[in-house]
Amino acid sequence: MMELSERGREYRERLLTFMDEHVYPAEPVYREQMEAAGDPHHHPQILEDLKAEARRRGLWNMFHPYPEYGPGLTNFEYAHLAEITGRSIELAPEATNCNAPDTGNMEVLTLFGTDEHKKTWLEPLLAGEIASGFAMTEPAVASSDATNIETSMVRDGDEYVINGRKWWCSNALHAKCRVLIVMGKTDPDGPKHRQQSMMAVPIDTPGITIERGLPVFGYHDREGHAEITFNDVRVPTTALLAGEGDGFMISQARLGPGRIHHCMRTIGIAERALDLMIDRAQSRVTFGSPVADRSNIQDWIAESRMEIEMARLLTLKAAHMMDTVGNKEARMEVAAIKVVAPNVALKVLDRAIQVHGGGGVSDDFPLARMYAAVRTLRLADGPDEVHRMTIARQELRRRDPEWGRR
Numbered sequence: 001m002m003e004l005s006e007r008g009r010e011y012r013e014r015l016l017t018f019m020d021e022h023v024y025p026a027e028p029v030y031r032e033q034m035e036a037a038g039d040p041h042h043h044p045q046i047l048e049d050l051k052a053e054a055r056r057r058g059l060w061n062m063f064h065p066y067p068e069y070g071p072g073l074t075n076f077e078y079a080h081l082a083e084i085t086g087r088s089i090e091l092a093p094e095a096t097n098c099n100a101p102d103t104g105n106m107e108v109l110t111l112f113g114t115d116e117h118k119k120t121w122l123e124p125l126l127a128g129e130i131a132s133g134f135a136m137t138e139p140a141v142a143s144s145d146a147t148n149i150e151t152s153m154v155r156d157g158d159e160y161v162i163n164g165r166k167w168w169c170s171n172a173l174h175a176k177c178r179v180l181i182v183m184g185k186t187d188p189d190g191p192k193h194r195q196q197s198m199m200a201v202p203i204d205t206p207g208i209t210i211e212r213g214l215p216v217f218g219y220h221d222r223e224g225h226a227e228i229t230f231n232d233v234r235v236p237t238t239a240l241l242a243g244e245g246d247g248f249m250i251s252q253a254r255l256g257p258g259r260i261h262h263c264m265r266t267i268g269i270a271e272r273a274l275d276l277m278i279d280r281a282q283s284r285v286t287f288g289s290p291v292a293d294r295s296n297i298q299d300w301i302a303e304s305r306m307e308i309e310m311a312r313l314l315t316l317k318a319a320h321m322m323d324t325v326g327n328k329e330a331r332m333e334v335a336a337i338k339v340v341a342p343n344v345a346l347k348v349l350d351r352a353i354q355v356h357g358g359g360g361v362s363d364d365f366p367l368a369r370m371y372a373a374v375r376t377l378r379l380a381d382g383p384d385e386v387h388r389m390t391i392a393r394q395e396l397r398r399r400d401p402e403w404g405r406r
């Protein structure tokens with residue numbers, strides 16, 4: 001039976017205390033500061049205050065599996081913490097320096113960066129002094145197949161020249177974003193999974209133009225999702241991560257742990273939505289009795305609890321397998337949770353919105369924004385359909401190992 005270690009339990013208790021004493025009380029302050037700024041990408045002071053407190057409490061870089069950069073928690077241990085931060089999705093992940101895409105980028109720089117990359121980018125990222133973006137998806141091609149990307153990275157002496165257009169570059173509009181991890185093609189005629197490379201590119205490099213911020217169901221996330229053009233962007237060859245042709249390998253290494261993090265945060269969102277649903281149902285009266293007395297509402301509450309528990313157990317199983325047998329052996333479970341967790345959370349959120357009535361689709365409650373964020377997860381880090389295909393292929397090959405290979 002999977003059991004949380006004593007270290008994991010201790011971190012969990014400290015994080016819960018931090019959430020109760022600092023994060024939840026900071027939510028209205030955060031909203032006030034964002035509204036006063038009038039800029040959807042404003043970096044509010046309350047966030048820096050929370051970061052300082054989290055660091056003081058030792059709740060910092062909890063995602064990082066390497067002890068020299070963080071506490072060295074296992075995927076299973078960190079999964080419990082990621083869920084808790086998901087309950088205040090706009091504040092807690094960044095307050096603890098555990099927000100995407102910085103977490104994935106930090107792991108990439110740790111595993112594949114040079115000493116120069118680590119000094120220039122990894123160290124300030126670990127300190128929470130800067131932010132980073134990730135640029136892979138492109139508007140002109142179906143980027144669910146990463147081999148489709150068209151951005152070119154052409155060697156020219158001691159430099160690479162980058163040309164292309166990216167969009168959904170998360171974090172690129174963050175007030176502290178200083179570097180982009182960019183995926184492009186260095187060998188378009190090479191083997192299918194050796195055509196791509198990744199580079200660390202300063203966001204202020206000449207030739208980089210942020211064309212616009214992309215809204216999500218009308219919401220502009222504070223960190224932003226940018227459409228960016230690269231027009232004869234020159235970077236030194238030292239910008240290359242790992243080696244030429246290693247881009248696809250890096251992307252796979254990056255996305256496995258990231259999917260666990262996303263899914264557990266999503267389960268935290270579902271838990272918060274269920275709490276809001278229950279509180280609303282118990283406090284509102286229709287036709288002479290609390291809404292919570294209605295049998296259909298009780299069905300929604302029960303279904304939500306059961307679905308959350310199932311999603312959590314599947315996610316924890318995937319995390320446990322990553323720790324014990326490795327990411328490759330756990331790929332079916334990772335694919336499964338990436339489908340299950342967002343879909344479960346969306347069901348819970350939809351019920352909570354319905355119980356809230358008109359308030360549920362307003363900005364007076366966090367449900368509408370949470371729904372928009374979770375709906376994007378059915379696309380981010382691979383759409384549901386790709387993950388279902390992965391699962392189906394493994395099941396087919398379980399019965400016939402040569403299926404699809406003949």
